[in-house]
Amino acid sequence: MSLVNVNTLGGNYPIRIAPKMLQQIATSVPENASSVVIISNTTVMPLYGEQVQQSLQGIHKPIYTLVLPDGESFKTLETLNTIYTFLLRHKVDRKAVIIALGGGVIGDMAGYAAASYMRGIRFIQVPTTLLAQVDSSVGGKTAVNHPLGKNMIGAFYQPIAVDIDIDVLHTLPSREVSAGLAEVIKYGMIMDADFFAWCERHVEQLRALAPEIISYAIQRSCELKAYVVEQDEKESGLRAILNLGHTFGHAIETALGYGTWLHGEAVGCGMVQAAELSAQLLGFPRESVERIRALVKAIGCPTIAPDLGMDKWISLMQVDKKSEAGQIKFVLLNRIGEATISTAPIDAIEAVLARTVER
Structure with a gap:
């Protein structure tokens, strides 16, 4: 496993890079988490959702899963509101942890939802595209798009961990690589x-x-x-x-x-x-x-x-x-x-x- 530490005023956290990292996600969830919310999309969840859910079984916390449509065109305020509604309906509180399982779109939206829901709850980046692994999952930039500009509505908000599984890259189309x-x-x-x-x-x-x-x-x-x-x-x-x-x-x-x-x-x-x-x-x-x-x-x-x-x-x-x-x-x-x-x-x-x- 390779380890890179990020130390900022907004938070210090590890980036862990290894094969089979999805099987170790539970080790990044704090013991005092009240629940875990996996936010993913219709492409990634069928591929990797079960591995992540199995990894989390041992933490004995409620686990909720929200699957969003896939694509940059869904990185909108409307989709963000879908996340808020899901969190509220499941009575997710401030001690919950969001897991962003997906590429940059999921990471950005789940991260901004974490930054703004109840004025901030914890989240973990689990990037599944190469672009997200080397860029958007690191550094705490979260945002959604506006029709007049990309990433115009967002916040700087650091995750508590970034877990990178290199094995997931083999399911990416060559264009994504x-x-x-x-x-x-x-x-x-x-x-x-x-x-x-x-x-x-x-x-x-x-x-x-x-x-x-x-x-x-x-x-x-x-x-x-x-x-x-x-x-x-x-x-x-x-x-x-x-x-x-x-x-x-x-x-x-x-x-x-x-x-x-x-x-x-x-x-x-x-x-x-x-x-x-x-x-x-x-x-x-x-x-x-x-x-x-x-x-x-x-x-x-x-x-x-x-x-x-x-x-x-x-x-x-x-x-x-x-x-x-x-x-x-x-x-x-x-x-x-x-x-x-x-x-x-x-x-x-x-x-x-x-x-x-x-x-």
Whole structure:
């Protein structure tokens, strides 16, 4: 088992990474829990619900299960209200523990429900997609989408544990694996040039989910994210670098409809666009732009963005959470392994879009 500890003002907790981790979930439930609520979806629950329920039998607490529809399109206030109603009908109290069993959508919604129900109850992240394992389950960002913007309604709220079972990855479609790898290679781009080069060397094994290779990729990603979150839990500065590619990517997701492109696919493409913008504004080496483009393509993510129309692109990016007073902020790269936050003039953005959008 690999262990990464996260220490923040909002809470300290372990990330445990191992095969057959689902069978050990009960060890993360505090003894004083009054009940356990498993929140999952129609795809994940039939695959892994029974394993988790069996693991929890020994804690001798009431166990409730809520199965939600699967998909980014259900990450809404309406679904959130479904969770609240379920909790209230089962008289779930403040000592209960929620288990978020699923990908990033379930983790975000269950986490925000935990953050806001009775002003906060405990929850455990049990991420079942690669993207959730290396990104959304770690760091306490919880949210739901609004039709006008992604993740616009939410809270910073830390889990009490993150339990990562690498065995579950083998049931993922290859497209989901590729989407998760986009977030893995992101950490190399922004913080660790050696890790980026390691990903380049092992890209075929990463896509094949070779156990030792994917375990190390998850561990290193969690270590890097934990470091950032510990320095800047609520994204007032450093943590914003984790959003490399997200300003472009969120525009794609919002315009096409949540779920048309997977989050990681949009981020992967957005990282190529961010690299192009970095070259234009910061002198980021052209060779490095092409390394990023090649690795994004090699993991199986798109490198050409959809044509949303120039006005639509700009208006959506102006709604991004990093924007201030209409100025669009981007995570840009000085070099592979070193990121910075910068505003960009509209003409520079338009020039990048002209080069990176399908024609």
